[in-house]
Amino acid sequence: MSTVAVLVEARGGAITQPTFEALTLARTLGTPVAVWVGDAPEPAEAARLGVYGAEEVRVVAVGDDARLPAKAAAALADATGDVDVVLMISTFVNKEIATRLALATGAGVVVDAAGAELVDGHVETLQTVFAATWNVRTRIATDKAIVAVRPNTTQATPAEAPGAATVVEVADSLPETRETVVSLEPVPAPEGVPLAEAPVVVSGGRGTNGDYTLVRELAELLGGAVGASRDATDEGWISHEHMVGQTGTTVTPALYVACGISGAVHHRGGMQASGTIVAVNIDPDAPIFEIADFGVVGDLGDVIPQAIARIKEVRGA
Template sequence: MSAPLSGPVLVLLDHHDDAVRPSVLELLTAARSFGAPVHGVWFGDGLEGALDALAGAGVEQVHRVGGLGDAAHLAAPAGDAVAEVATLARASALLVTSTFENKELATRVGVRTRAGVVVDADDVALEDGRVVAEKTVFAGTWTTRCVVTTPLAVVALKAGSIQAEPAPAPSTPQVVDVHVTPSGQGRVATLVERTERPASVRPELSEAQVVVAGGRGTNGDFSAVEELADVLGGAVGATRVATDEGWIGHDAQIGQTGVTVAPRLYIGAGISGAVHHRGGMQASGTIVAVNSDPESPIFEIADFGIVGDLFTVLPQAAAELRRLQG
C-alpha cells in the first residue's frame, strides 16, 4: 500500500450560480483516492447552496476566501490566496481543473510556495507517498509520468479525465472563513471591468462529453457544426485558423495554444488535423473526422473517418439523430 500524504489534499472549487462545476467533482474523486483528508477552496458567496454536493463528494473542510472582491477573478491575487490557504492547511497537494485561468493560478501558487507544478495532466495518483501525474506531450505522441518531489504538489487536471463518483459515505463539511489581503505583486493588476458571458444551453467546452469542432473547411459558416452539437447536447469547438479569421470566438479554440478537451465523443468537421490542434483533442474517447480531402492528417488518429462535404454529412447526421430521438 502506498505511503499516505502528510497533509490534506486541497481542491479549487470552481463554481457557477452557487453550484460546483462538474469538473470539480472529478477532482474530488481523484483527491479521495489519495487517502488523505479532502479540503476545498471557495471564492466568494453562494457556498451554502453547494454544501450538499460537497458533502456527497467527501469534502471535510471548505476554506471560504473573502476580502478579494472582484480581484478573485485575477490570477495573481487568487493565486496568492490559494497559496496562503495551502500553507495554513499544511496541504500536501492542490488539484485544479486545467483551464487558462487555473493554469496561471497554479504557476502563481508554485512560485509562492516553491511547489512542483504539472499542468494539463490526464491522470493523477499517489505512489510511495509521492504525487504522480500523467500527461501527453509533443502533440500526444509521448505519454509522460511526472513525479512531484516537493512537499506540495500542484496538479492541473484536464476536465473529463476522471469519472466522477460519490464518496462511500457523505461528510459534514466544516466551513473556515479566510480573509486575504493581496500582496504588493498581487495588486499590480487591477480589474477594470467584467462582463458576464451570455447564457448558453451548451456545456462548457472544457467540460463537455461531446464536442463538435469546425476548421478551415467551414469557410466561416458554423451553422452545420452548431446544429449537430445542439442535437448531441455538446459544445462547439474550432481550430486556430477559424478563430484567427474571426469566424468564431477565441474561447472556442482547441489546441496547444487553446483549450484542451477530452470528451467521450469528438467530431471534427473540415479540420485537417495540424499538430497544434491534435495536441488539444487527441485524448478524446472516440474521434470522428469529416473532411473532403482523404489525405488529411486527422484521419490518422480518427476512429471513424468520413470523406465528404461537411455541409452534406453533418445535416444528414443531425436529421437522422433527430429521427432516432423521437
C-alpha cells in the first residue's frame, strides 16, 4: 500500500481540525504518516495523530525557519522522499510550499482540492474552478502527487485501528535563502474558529449598515465564524480578515448564511462551494438567490432575530 504524508498544521502547539480531516482522507489513499515541520510536538499531540491513523510522526525540527516557505518545502522534501502522495491544507502559505516542493521533486500538484481518490493507480482530485461555476476532476499523471485540500471537505473520523504514531526525527538539509527571520511578534488569535476552517459561516454585507450585532450573535449561536462582503470591509465596518471572496478567504463550510449580501461574482467565488447556502436579502432579485438553497426575502433586522429566537426555542425544548 502507498505511503501518504500529511503536513501537520498547528497553532500554539495544538493540532488543528483540518489536519485530522487530511489524515482521514489519507487513509483512503494509503498508509498515513504525519510530518511535523518545526519544534518537536508534545507527546500528547503526537498521540492524537495516531488516533487518526498516522503510523509515524516525522519531525523536522527547523525552528523559526519553518515560517519561510522555501525552507519549509525543503524540510518537507527531506521527510517525504519515500512517499507517493503528500497532502496538506490549502492555505496561502501551503500553496507556495506545495509549488516549491513540486518543482524540487518533479511531482504533480493540485491545490484547493475538495477530495482525492486513487483511480488506475493515479491520484484524481475534485475541485471547483472559475468562481465555483465548474466542477473539475484532475488526474495527476506523475509518480509523486502533491494535493492541497480545502478545510471542511472531508469528515474527520478516528481510525478503526489507531496508528502507532512513532516519532521519527528527520535530518534536514535546508538551503540558503535570501530571506531570514529577523524577529517574531505573535498576533493575538481571534476568538472562535478561524474563518477558513469554520463549519458554519455567517456573513454580513451592505445590508447590515455596519451593525454586525445580529450577525455575530447568530454565528456564535451556531458555533461558527463571522464573514463579510468586500463592500463591508471597504467601508471599514469590519476588518479585512473577515472578507469572503476571490481576493479574501475562500470558505467551504457545511452551512453558509449570507445576511444582506447581494451576491456579486467576487463574493460568490469565495463561498459558492459551501454545503448549504442560506440567503437573507431585502431585494428579491439579488444574485445571491440564484445559488442559495434557501432564501428569505426580507430585512435581516426582522428575519435574523426570529431565526435566533426559534433556534434557542428548539434547543431549549
